[in-house]
Amino acid sequence: MNEFNPNILAFCCNWCSYAGADLAGVNRLQMPPNVNVVRVMCSASVKPEYIFKAVSQGIDGVLVLGCHIGDCHYLTGNHRTAKRIPLAARLLGKVGIDPRRVRLDWVSAAEGEKFQQVVTEFVEDVKKLGPNPMKEVRF
Amino acid sequence: MIRIGVFICHCGHNIASAVDVEKVVEFAKTLPGVVHAGHNLYSCSQEGLSSIKKSIEENELNRVVVAACTPRTHEPLFRRACEQAGINKYLFEFVNIREHCSWIHSKEPEAATEKAKKLVAMGVAKAALLEPQEEGESKVIPRAVVIGAGISGLAATASLLGQGIETHLIEKSDRMGGLLKDVAIIGPEGTDSKSLIEAFMSDIRTSPKAHVHLNSRIKELKGFIGNFEVTIGNEAEDLKVEAGAIIVATGACELRPEGEYGLCEHPQVITQLELEKMLSKSELTAKNFVIINCAGSRQPGREYCSRICCNASLKNSLRILDLDPDASVTILHRDVMSCGTAAEALYMNASDKGVRFVRYSLEQPPQVRAEGDGLFVEVFDETLDEKIDLDADMVVLATPLVSPDDSVETSKLLKVPRDKYGFFLEAHVKLRPVEFATDGVFVCGSARWPVSARECIWQGQAAAAKASIPISEGKVRIEAITAEVNPDKCVACGNCVLACPYDAIEITDRDGIRAAEVNEAQCKGCGTCVAACHNDAIQQKGFSSRQLGAMIDALVRATTEGTQ
Ligand code: FES
Numbered sequence: 001m002n003e004f005n006p007n008i009l010a011f012c013c014n015w016c017s018y019a020g021a022d023l024a025g026v027n028r029l030q031m032p033p034n035v036n037v038v039r040v041m042c043s044a045s046v047k048p049e050y051i052f053k054a055v056s057q058g059i060d061g062v063l064v065l066g067c068h069i070g071d072c073h074y075l076t077g078n079h080r081t082a083k084r085i086p087l088a089a090r091l092l093g094k095v096g097i098d099p100r101r102v103r104l105d106w107v108s109a110a111e112g113e114k115f116q117q118v119v120t121e122f123v124e125d126v127k128k129l130g131p132n133p134m135k136e137v138r139f
Numbered sequence: 140m141i142r143i144g145v146f147i148c149h150c151g152h153n154i155a156s157a158v159d160v161e162k163v164v165e166f167a168k169t170l171p172g173v174v175h176a177g178h179n180l181y182s183c184s185q186e187g188l189s190s191i192k193k194s195i196e197e198n199e200l201n202r203v204v205v206a207a208c209t210p211r212t213h214e215p216l217f218r219r220a221c222e223q224a225g226i227n228k229y230l231f232e233f234v235n236i237r238e239h240c241s242w243i244h245s246k247e248p249e250a251a252t253e254k255a256k257k258l259v260a261m262g263v264a265k266a267a268l269l270e271p272q273e274e275g276e277s278k279v280i281p282r283a284v285v286i287g288a289g290i291s292g293l294a295a296t297a298s299l300l301g302q303g304i305e306t307h308l309i310e311k312s313d314r315m316g317g318l319l320k321d322v323a324i325i326g327p328e329g330t331d332s333k334s335l336i337e338a339f340m341s342d343i344r345t346s347p348k349a350h351v352h353l354n355s356r357i358k359e360l361k362g363f364i365g366n367f368e369v370t371i372g373n374e375a376e377d378l379k380v381e382a383g384a385i386i387v388a389t390g391a392c393e394l395r396p397e398g399e400y401g402l403c404e405h406p407q408v409i410t411q412l413e414l415e416k417m418l419s420k421s422e423l424t425a426k427n428f429v430i431i432n433c434a435g436s437r438q439p440g441r442e443y444c445s446r447i448c449c450n451a452s453l454k455n456s457l458r459i460l461d462l463d464p465d466a467s468v469t470i471l472h473r474d475v476m477s478c479g480t481a482a483e484a485l486y487m488n489a490s491d492k493g494v495r496f497v498r499y500s501l502e503q504p505p506q507v508r509a510e511g512d513g514l515f516v517e518v519f520d521e522t523l524d525e526k527i528d529l530d531a532d533m534v535v536l537a538t539p540l541v542s543p544d545d546s547v548e549t550s551k552l553l554k555v556p557r558d559k560y561g562f563f564l565e566a567h568v569k570l571r572p573v574e575f576a577t578d579g580v581f582v583c584g585s586a587r588w589p590v591s592a593r594e595c596i597w598q599g600q601a602a603a604a605k606a607s608i609p610i611s612e613g614k615v616r617i618e619a620i621t622a623e624v625n626p627d628k629c630v631a632c633g634n635c636v637l638a639c640p641y642d643a644i645e646i647t648d649r650d651g652i653r654a655a656e657v658n659e660a661q662c663k664g665c666g667t668c669v670a671a672c673h674n675d676a677i678q679q680k681g682f683s684s685r686q687l688g689a690m691i692d693a694l695v696r697a698t699t700e701g702t703q
Pocket of ligand 1: 013014015016017041042043044065066067072073074077078
């Protein structure tokens with residue numbers, strides 16, 4: 001059997017995390033190729049609905065990355081992210097999806113290494129969880 | 140009809156060495172809405188841009204996707220190309236397959252190619268749903284604020300004033316001049332620092348457009364490029380100043396590694412800056428000098444080279460010998476970094492004049508001990524391969540410049556990032572060296588990285604030149620990424636009103652229909668309200684839930700149906 005290769009979606013805010021991901025690239029930091037980044041202006045614009053949509057369609061894991069608390073380009077935007085995303089993860093738990101398929105973290109524009117570390121860890125974690133069970137569900 | 144053109148960039152070898160560009164092009168051709176897919180060696184070159192423009196015309200494209208490097212640096216360039224070819228620039232979508240793909244999966248070409256295909260599929264799906272947008276314009280307040288009156292800040296201020304721009308210069312201490320106040324002579328050329336600072340200060344003093352605030356700090360910053368509101372505070376009062384641009388020139392300070400090398404234990408152990416003070420009074424209180432370079436730098440936790448210390452040690456040793464030809468100077472170093480023609484001459488000169496150079500290693504740093512009235516420095520000489528004991532009556536530590544503690548506060552107030560050592564981080568090392576990613580905020584001098592006085596002046600003037608662009612244009616375009624409400628879906632619950640960090644939304648009554656309304660001028664386009672809406676009634680332009688949803692669908696499709 002082929003090794004399970006998770007398919008992961010990541011939302012990165014334009015000001016910190018996307019820049020941190022860029023920096024990881026500039027420094028040629030190698031990481032598993034499973035994470036596909038979507039740029040959003042602020043982590044606070046990530047609707048829980050996007051996470052539900054992705055997971056219900058079989059995406060194996062969702063990363064939400066934003067600026068560190070206090071550093072959000074839009075003042076307090078990520079305070080909301082900090083509440084919303086864990087709640088979204090908990091709701092997934094209620095319907096039988098392991099909440100560890102969603103991870104929220106803070107990556108600054110200077111933290112290329114942290115981006116690499118978060119991506120590498122998350123891919124490992126999702127590999128351990130196995131394929132998203134929703135892939136088997138036919139509506 | 141949607142007609143999408145996709146252009147995949149080789150970026151020379153940068154992308155093509157990991158990603159099979161041709162395969163991605165073939166894949167792109169199969170995506171819905173794509174009528175043309177091609178590749179360029181360098182999409183951002185003149186040639187690349189004109190071939191994109193030509194293709195827009197020939198294929199009657201109305202959406203453009205470029206898969207290349209990062210939108211954070213190159214989006215404006217491609218957007219401009221689209222505009223020139225007659226397409227609204229908001230119909231352009233950028234896919235990052237360099238920083239986010241080829242560079243980070245350089246050893247897995249197959250996986251990188253597959254990932255590039257997925258990313259392109261996502262970009263194309265979003266592009267199909269993009270809509271043209273009109274950009275608003277906002278006026279620019281013709282005034283600048285410079286934070287920090289060290290040499291960089293002075294150079295920036297003088298340059299702004301020279302262009303006729305009213306400038307507020309904010310300095311936390313009670314005097315202008317920064318670190319150079321304590322230094323008599325700078326640089327290998329031996330420039331007199333007093334007259335250098337004085338030249339800038341007299342420009343500032345005599346200008347009617349200059350406002351200098353000593354003993355003051357930034358307390359609050361609101362607004363955005365062209366329309367900042369800066370609260371400047373001192374002990375007595377707060378003052379609000381409106382400005383179009385801000386320059387951060389907060390500098391660096393000297394590390395004082397207390398307790399290390401006997402600093403603070405023995406009065407004869409001093410730092411380079413203390414030596415500078417002594418030299419500026421032209422009086423020497425010692426005869427045998429041992430200067431320890433890299434004291435506290437290029438070591439775990441502070442890996443960087445502070446760049447100015449080697450030259451300062453060389454310059455100061457010559458100065459010591461000038462004042463007292465019988466003095467002896469030994470420089471303990473790990474390598475002498477005296478780059479540049481003038482500095483290298485300084486090194487040769489110091490060797491000729493009898494300055495001794497002893498090389499030590501990080502593993503065996505020099506040890507300073509007191510015996511009787513004197514000091515001894517024990518060091519393992521790498522060249523002789525043995526321990527030597529130097530007798531010294533003054534030990535000088537060439538410590539690195541470090542970011543001042545209060546730069547954390549500045550970074551939080553201005554929302555600008557710092558690197559792991561606490562220095563400010565520019566938008567792009569090469570393409571935007573004195574700008575922050577935040578429009579209208581600039582950086583120069585040692586706030587960014589330890590630099591020499593000469594480089595501080597260059598950067599101060601560069602930052603001033605950049606800051607003067609929006610000010611002299613008098614207006615800036617506001618990116619059309621604001622939120623908009625669909626009144627038919629809105630139930631006027633008010634969640635978005637509470638969520639908005641800028642108070643830009645209110646519930647209004649429009650012909651008896653209550654709905655949320657966004658004040659475009661106040662909206663900064665963060666999208667926080669979008670995620671707060673239960674009804675999907677509020678959307679951020681360029682990041683709508685349909686567009687992001689389509690990206691998710693495309694990722695799922697590319698994975699389940701394969702990308703072959
Ligand atoms: S802009 Fe990064 S989290 Fe808000």
